[in-house]
Every structure is written in C-alpha cells, then in structure tokens.
Amino acid sequence: MRIARFSIDGNVAYGVVEGETLDIIKGIPYGDFERSGTKIPLDKVRLLSPVLPNKIVAIGRNYAEHAAELGHEVPEVPVAFFKPSTAVVGPGDPIVYPSFSSEVHHEAELAVVIGRMCREVPRERVKDVILGYTCANDVTARDVQRREAQWARAKGFDTSCPLGPWVETDLDPRDLTVMCTVNGEQRQLGRTGEMVRTVEDLIVHITEAMTLLPGDVILTGTPAGVGPLNVGDEVAVTIEGIGTLTNKVIKRG
Incomplete structure (x- = not known):
C-alpha cells in the first residue's frame, strides 16, 4: 500500500495511492484507519512530504564504498546523527542552496518510517514498529561537514531532507536498488543489500x-557516488518498489 500526504484547495490529508488516483483516508495512517471512498486524480493534488517527523535519525557511513570514497573506515558501531524536522521538504519542493556553503552534495537513501511509539525494540519485533519506507536525499554541505566537528549545520540546514513521494508499506528492504540522477545523469547506483548494518540492526x-514516535524517520545511509549539486540542478532519488523523489536546487532568494 502506498500512503501519500497531499494538499488540495488549501486542505491537507492522507490518501492511498491507487494507480493515478488517491483514495482519501479518515484520520492519520498510524494504526488502523478507514478509506473514505472519496477518490481524487493524483494530478489534481500537490504531494507533500509523506510524514512530518518529530525527529530524523540518520546513519553515516553505512555503505563501505561510500565510507571509502570519503577517506573513512567503516565505523565499529553505527554513526548516528540528527536532522531537524525543519529540514524536511516534499517531492517537487526546492532545495535551497545554503549561503554558508560552496560544496553541497546529494546522498540518496532508503528512509524507514516508524508507525508506532517504541523503545528497546527486540530484533524479532522490528517489523511491528515500521509503517513503511520512502525515498530520501540526505543533502549535505560537505565543506562544512569537513571543518566542523559536529554535523548539525552541514546536515541540518533548511530543505536538506527531501522525503517522498509516498510511504510504501508492503516492501522488503533487504535488497533494493537505490539510484540518484542529477539532470538525468546517473550519479549513484547501489543496493540496500550492501548496507553494513541492516534496517533491523539500526x-x-x-x-x-x-x-x-509515529512518523519518525530513520535514514539508512547512502551508497557510493555522492557528488556536487549546483543551483539549477534537478536531483532525483529512485528506489526500487517505491518510486522517484525529485527536487530542484535553487539559490536562496
């Protein structure tokens, strides 16, 4: 099932994507919900970020080749950092190039969306706490990341976390293709099976x-091939079984 968050005529709602239509649901998609039976053509709505997370927990260097391309070893334990909720934008929203950086990179990632409040989750119960999966771009000010010990500014600036286009609830995340293109040119191509730590591990x-909390997001790391984004570029993250998240880079105006 694909669950989208969208706006139409100034109203925001959730719906189940069925081909080229949206079946509006009653309430929010955490726990049991009902379909309203009211259907809207997908091309008549504006898709938003599929969730509004309380927090985004991101994992660094979870693909060995990506760690190597940045000159790092694979860490002994997962490297976790936060991106704030204010970093989130949806499909088609602009990525605003930060004024304090001159080297912004794309990072295509599989994002896990949490479906229920959870803590100290045993491995055998991990599937029970997941709502589904979506595409993410962990946009990074690489020059700032290199010179600042903490990654808060490099990874957390406004518009640095595009998510979308929807949440796919029926998906096995163990071996999916992850691809990034910039202006139609392939930059990244990997598979989630290459992750050092699995979704369960994380x-x-x-x-x-x-x-x-419900709606929180985990970014699972990026495959090799990260590279620069410039004002005017169109960057697209495509994940097998989910779809494509596309955003354009603009200058802060």
Whole structure:
C-alpha cells in the first residue's frame, strides 16, 4: 500500500495511492484507519512530504564504498546523527542552496518510517514498529561537514531532507536498488543489500537509547557516488518498489 500526504484547495490529508488516483483516508495512517471512498486524480493534488517527523535519525557511513570514497573506515558501531524536522521538504519542493556553503552534495537513501511509539525494540519485533519506507536525499554541505566537528549545520540546514513521494508499506528492504540522477545523469547506483548494518540492526541500536514516535524517520545511509549539486540542478532519488523523489536546487532568494 502506498500512503501519500497531499494538499488540495488549501486542505491537507492522507490518501492511498491507487494507480493515478488517491483514495482519501479518515484520520492519520498510524494504526488502523478507514478509506473514505472519496477518490481524487493524483494530478489534481500537490504531494507533500509523506510524514512530518518529530525527529530524523540518520546513519553515516553505512555503505563501505561510500565510507571509502570519503577517506573513512567503516565505523565499529553505527554513526548516528540528527536532522531537524525543519529540514524536511516534499517531492517537487526546492532545495535551497545554503549561503554558508560552496560544496553541497546529494546522498540518496532508503528512509524507514516508524508507525508506532517504541523503545528497546527486540530484533524479532522490528517489523511491528515500521509503517513503511520512502525515498530520501540526505543533502549535505560537505565543506562544512569537513571543518566542523559536529554535523548539525552541514546536515541540518533548511530543505536538506527531501522525503517522498509516498510511504510504501508492503516492501522488503533487504535488497533494493537505490539510484540518484542529477539532470538525468546517473550519479549513484547501489543496493540496500550492501548496507553494513541492516534496517533491523539500526532500529535495535537506535531504540536502545531513545523512544521513536509515529512518523519518525530513520535514514539508512547512502551508497557510493555522492557528488556536487549546483543551483539549477534537478536531483532525483529512485528506489526500487517505491518510486522517484525529485527536487530542484535553487539559490536562496
């Protein structure tokens, strides 16, 4: 099932994507919900970020080739950092090039969307706390990341976390193609099977320390091939079984 968040005539709602239509649901998509039976053509709505997370927990260097391309070893334990909720934008929304950087990179990632409040999740219960999966772009000010010990500014600036186009609830995340293109040219191509730590590993590790809430997002790391984005570029993240998230880079105006 594909669950989208959208706006139409100034109203925001959730719906189930069925081909080229949206079946509006009653309420929010956490726990049991009902379809209203009211259907809207997909091309008549504006798709928004599929969730509004309380927090985004991101994992660094979870693909060995990506760690190597940046000159790093694979860490002994997962490297976790936060992106704020204000970093989130949806499909078609602009990525605003930050004024304090001159080297912004794309990072295509599989994002896990949490479906229920959870803490200290045992491995055998991980599937129970996942709502589904979506595409993410962990946009990074690479020059700032290199010169600042903490990654808060490099990874957390406004518009640095595009998500979308929807949440796919029926998906096996263990071996999916992850691709990024810039202006139609392929930059990244990998598979989630190359991740050093699996989705199960990450959720167990993260929830040892903190409570995850419905709608929270985990970014699972990026394959090799990260590279620069410039004003005017169109960047697209495509994940097998989910779809494509497209955003354009603009100058802060």
